[in-house]
Amino acid sequence: MRLDLLVDLWGAYMLDVDAVRKDFPSLKEGRVYLDSAASSLTPDPVIRKMVDYYSDYRANVGRGIYGISRRATDEFEAAREKIAAFIGAGRDELILLRNSSEALNLIASGVQFRRGDSVVITIQEHHSNFVVWQRVKERLGIDLKIVKSDRQGIFNLSDFEDAIDGKTKLVSLAHISNVLGVKLPVKEVAKLAHDQGSLVAIDGAQSAPHTSVNVKDLGCDFFAFSGHKMCGPTGAGALFIRGDLQEHVEPLCVGGGTIEDVGIDYYRLRRGPYRYEAGTPAIAESIGLGAAVDYLRSIGMQNISEHEQALTRRMMERLPEVPGIILYGPPNASDRAGIFSFNIKGLNSHDVALALDSAAGIMVRSGHHCALPLMKDLLAAEGSVRASVYLYNTLSEVDLFADALTEIAKTMA
Ligand SMILES: Cc1ncc(COP(=O)(O)O)c(C=O)c1O
16 A cells, blocks of 8 residues: 555544635635635634624724724734744844735845845746846846756755855745745755855745744745635735844835834834835735644644655656656656646647636646746746645545546647
């Protein structure tokens, strides 16, 4: 009997996937959702928490002194505290924003770059961690260095050593690639960068939902992530900025809420996260993200990771059986997260995705996955099909997917 089956039957990890699935109202009969890397589904406790806000204490935060406004503020701040603790940050180091893209833009516009500085990124970055730096290069004349991996997504640390030097102001890289599912050597790179006196930003959009993160342990100065990929609502994300750095990082927007004092000819920004949160924030969404953190923690990040590893092992056993498949990323299940990009020889990725949906109700992403430099430079492909798993997916869904894909490959190619 296969090891992953034993794990499943004997419950070596403590995730009851049938119970988990009951929490997700959009997991309806006949739907197989394999697109969590784009956006995850939302469980009932998160939806209820947001409905409570709208129906019980709908008011602005940080302003009113009446009861329900104080309650809204308390719930909003409690969410901040939980989200911060989820990644090992202090509450004053956690800025509530809309998503990873906004967080990465904040870093790019907030750090004071000068001509002659360099920024180091990798070929595997999502556009949100690529274009932002191309723009800084265009506007301020910084040198943008791009570290490449091999085709499977594996980096050579010496390439980072060569790229990072005394002129490097910042190194910004993904924790997990949204195309190859490969885990980047973020801790090692952070050490190299700090040894050269440069700052380190991690794009955690694909890691925070799936694995325990501790920003202090990673040794980063910035960590960006998106709530909608981790069982939270759309419109809520967060950015960790190391506390002592904050006075050197400008906000993206200023206005109501960001100001300690203002007169006709001066203004003084607040300290802490409020400095970056201009105007009325996404109140219900941030409270919802706090509930998503509670939800994930109640299941246990370790259990979620192990469940996804079991699904990954099954995927990596089944996918190579599909006729004509070109599977990208590392061949070993242990080197990858639950993201599987591939093409079927002779078929367009969108056609495969459409066929999976119409034939078997299987939802996957197709196209360039907002990672065109990786697609063009590394994979020499216009796009790929991408399946991605999360805590609510099952081994039988993986089998269903592999069977449907085999059928499509046989009949369409
Ligand atoms: C690695 C990575 N970075 C950044 C983003 C952007 O996230 P968002 O759309 O939530 O801003 C994504 C989204 O897919 C991603 O996968």
